[in-house]
Amino acid sequence: MIDTKKITARGRPRSFDRDKALATAQRLFHQKGYDALSVADLTAAIGINPPSFYAAFGSKAALYAEALWLYEANEGLDVATALAPEIPLGQGVAAIFKQAADAYASGDARGCMVIEGARGTVDPEAGAVARSRMEASRSFIRDKIAARDLPQAEILADYIMMALAGLSSSAKNGLPTQRLRTLAAMAADGVTQHIEEA
Amino acid sequence: MIDTKKITARGRPRSFDRDKALATAQRLFHQKGYDALSVADLTAAIGINPPSFYAAFGSKAALYAEALWLYEANEGLDVATALAPEIPLGQGVAAIFKQAADAYASGDARGCMVIEGARGTVDPEAGAVARSRMEASRSFIRDKIAARDLPQAEILADYIMMALAGLSSSAKNGLPTQRLRTLAAMAADGVTQHIEEA
DNA sequence: TTTTTTTTGTATCAATCACTACATAAATCC
DNA sequence: GGATTTATGTAGTGATTGATACAAAAAAAA
Numbered sequence: 001m002i003d004t005k006k007i008t009a010r011g012r013p014r015s016f017d018r019d020k021a022l023a024t025a026q027r028l029f030h031q032k033g034y035d036a037l038s039v040a041d042l043t044a045a046i047g048i049n050p051p052s053f054y055a056a057f058g059s060k061a062a063l064y065a066e067a068l069w070l071y072e073a074n075e076g077l078d079v080a081t082a083l084a085p086e087i088p089l090g091q092g093v094a095a096i097f098k099q100a101a102d103a104y105a106s107g108d109a110r111g112c113m114v115i116e117g118a119r120g121t122v123d124p125e126a127g128a129v130a131r132s133r134m135e136a137s138r139s140f141i142r143d144k145i146a147a148r149d150l151p152q153a154e155i156l157a158d159y160i161m162m163a164l165a166g167l168s169s170s171a172k173n174g175l176p177t178q179r180l181r182t183l184a185a186m187a188a189d190g191v192t193q194h195i196e197e198a
Numbered sequence: 199m200i201d202t203k204k205i206t207a208r209g210r211p212r213s214f215d216r217d218k219a220l221a222t223a224q225r226l227f228h229q230k231g232y233d234a235l236s237v238a239d240l241t242a243a244i245g246i247n248p249p250s251f252y253a254a255f256g257s258k259a260a261l262y263a264e265a266l267w268l269y270e271a272n273e274g275l276d277v278a279t280a281l282a283p284e285i286p287l288g289q290g291v292a293a294i295f296k297q298a299a300d301a302y303a304s305g306d307a308r309g310c311m312v313i314e315g316a317r318g319t320v321d322p323e324a325g326a327v328a329r330s331r332m333e334a335s336r337s338f339i340r341d342k343i344a345a346r347d348l349p350q351a352e353i354l355a356d357y358i359m360m361a362l363a364g365l366s367s368s369a370k371n372g373l374p375t376q377r378l379r380t381l382a383a384m385a386a387d388g389v390t391q392h393i394e395e396a
Numbered sequence: 397t398t399t400t401t402t403t404t405g406t407a408t409c410a411a412t413c414a415c416t417a418c419a420t421a422a423a424t425c426c
Numbered sequence: 427g428g429a430t431t432t433a434t435g436t437a438g439t440g441a442t443t444g445a446t447a448c449a450a451a452a453a454a455a456a
Contacts, residue, residue, distance in 0.1 A: 011402025012452040035233060036320045039444055049405055054445065056403095119367055120318025122234045131371075155380055158373060162381050166364030169317055175356060182353055183360050189391040190384040209432020210422040237414055247435055248415070254433095258414065399456065409446070414439105421434070426427105 018056055021046040025057075026067035030109035034064055034117060034126045061125040064117075068133055071113045075103060079137075083144040090192035093160060097184035100164055104171035105180050111172040115165050134161070156191065163187040216254055219244040223255075224265035228307035232262055232315060232324040259323040262315075266331055269311045273301060277335075281342040288390035291358060295382035298362055302369035303378050309370040313363050332359075354389065361385040 024045055028037050039060050043053050057063040082095040104111050114137065117130030142157035150156070166187070171180055222243055226235050237258050241251050255261040280293040302309050312335065315328030340355035348354070364385070369378060 008454070009402085010400080010454055012404070014403065033318075033320065038442080040442085050445070051406095051447095052404065060444065115367070116317070119314070119370060120231075122231065122320070134371075155377065158368065158377060159381050159384050161371075162361075162364035162368045162385070164364075165367035166360035166362075169313070169363035169367070170356065170360045172317060173359075179353065179356060183357050186357050186388040186392050187360070187385070188388075190386075190388040193387040193391065194384050206424080207432080208424055208430080210424095210434070212433065236412080238412085249417095249436095250434060252415065397456100399454105401454080402452085404449100404451065406448090406450100407446100408448100410444100412443070413441080416437100416439070418436090418438105419434100420436100421432100423430100423432080425430070 014052075014056065016046060016048055016052070021048070021056070022063070022066055022070060025063055026070045026113075027109060029064055029067045029117075030071060030113040033120055034060075034130075035120075035122045061123065061129065064126045065129045068114060068117065068130060072133065075113075077103065079141055079144065083141070085147065089145065089148065089150070089156075090188065090195060093156075093191045094185065094188035096160065097163060097167065097188050098181060100167045101171075101180035101184040102177060104168050105175065105177040110174075111168040112164065115168045116172065119165075137161075150195075152194065156194070159191060159194070163190075212250075212254065214244060214246055214250070219246070219254070220261070220264055220268060223261055224268045224311075225307060227262055227265045227315075228269060228311040231318055232258075232328075233318075233320045259321065259327065262324045263327045266312060266315065266327060270331065273311075275301065277339055277342065281339070283345065287343065287346065287348070287354075288386065288393060291354075291389045292383065292386035294358065295361060295365065295386050296379060298365045299369075299378035299382040300375060302366050303373065303375040308372075309366040310362065313366045314370065317363075335359075348393075350392065354392070357389060357392070361388075 025042055028042065028045060031037075032041075039050065039053060042060070042063070043050055046053070048056075057066070077096055077099045079096060082092045082099070083089070084092070087095075100112070114130055114133050118127065118134040121127035121130055138157050138161050141160055142153050145156050146153035163184075167180060167184060170183060175183075223240055226240065226243060229235075230239075237248065237251065240258070240261070241248055244251070246254075255264070275294055275297045277294060280290045280297070281287070282290070285293075298310070312328055312331050316325065316332040319325035319328055336355050336359050339358055340351050343354050344351035361382075365378060365382060368381060373381075
């Protein structure tokens with residue numbers, strides 16, 4: 001495979017910062033959702049015209065996919081640390097829920113961008129992308145639990161995803177951080193109880 | 199031709215059954231969501247033309263409000279019975295969650311029409327209607343709990359709404375009934391634990 | 397300079413959205 | 427019967443959607 005990385009750019013240089021535009025798009029997608037945010041909104045926020053938009057990002061859905069990836073990299077929950085083998089599972093799950101409570105209620109874009117995008121998005125392509133990322137998260141969590149030789153990895157992963165969806169929903173409904181944290185602690189009790197019973 | 203509701207109707211009689219059309223609309227709104235369902239879809243499904251649609255229902259948003267009301271009347275959870283004073287609270291909440299697990303995974307329209315509508319709807323008017331109904335449900339639940347002289351009525355109501363949102367989300371993601379029931383039972387544990395701690 | 401390559405701004409495109417103007421059809425009231 | 431009232435079908439409204447055609451502009455390469 002030949003390196004296709006351009007060392008020197010040919011042609012007219014881009015007049016805007018692509019990474020900055022992507023960050024702007026990610027924030028707006030998170031705030032308003034895919035369907036409620038038009039390409040006209042995006043180009044206006046970035047400060048470019050439609051042809052520049054499509055030349056740089058391909059399509060609205062492709063930009064959304066990039067934005068989701070950026071969101072997961074920057075604001076995603078640290079599941080790997082929370083579910084590390086040396087930490088008791090109940091404690092790890094509680095840590096995840098607490099992280100979620102803090103993250104989902106912070107800033108102007110409330111809720112989880114992936115979870116909300118997977119559910120509410122009308123556009124089929126964008127919805128499929130978000131659902132794919134959500135399923136990837138579920139698989140990651142399930143594998144982390146299964147590594148403990150626990151037979152309930154599947155249902156526990158389902159429960160965690162359910163609780164995160166509930167927390168995201170409550171956050172979007174405007175619940176303050178402190179109240180979300182209480183809900184997170186209560187939801188974590190459902191896990192500890194289920195492990196003890198087994 | 200078909201329908202003569204009022205025997206003493208004045209002008210040309212309506213050629214379709216309004217109640218049947220409303221039921222059709224309710225099912226479609228629940229299946230596809232408000233934004234993904236166009237007026238053209240609705241008129242095609244009912245078998246009428248746009249003028250008849252608007253003469254009968256006023257607007258798409260007004261029909262959605264009627265559909266939400268019909269949904270709550272026909273498929274709403276029986277919270278009043280579950281949270282009756284003579285039933286232990288933990289048991290009542292578990293009953294609500296089990297009801298939700300069964301209802302949200304049944305048929306072709308998965309999830310709760312109110313919860314999903316309150317969150318994902320882009321249209322401001324329709325979203326506000328759904329959110330209003332959801333807030334009414336929360337208040338009803340809170341009052342039922344507060345009637346037991348429990349100081350945690352607010353947070354418990356928040357927790358129930360959070361769990362219902364999570365169950366609705368998981369149901370829309372395709373989880374089968376049996377798995378949803380297990381999640382419902384786990385979520386109910388979070389309540390019993392919280393009551394015992396107080 | 398001349399050529400080549402890429403981005404830019406202007407000005408759209410066709411499709412879809414919720415919604416209606418209008419004339420006709422079908423009923424009751426006088 | 428004629429007048430009145432309501433619903434219907436045809437056809438189309440303006441607005442908005444995501445995405446483009448086109449030619450000028452701006453850079454490197456020849």
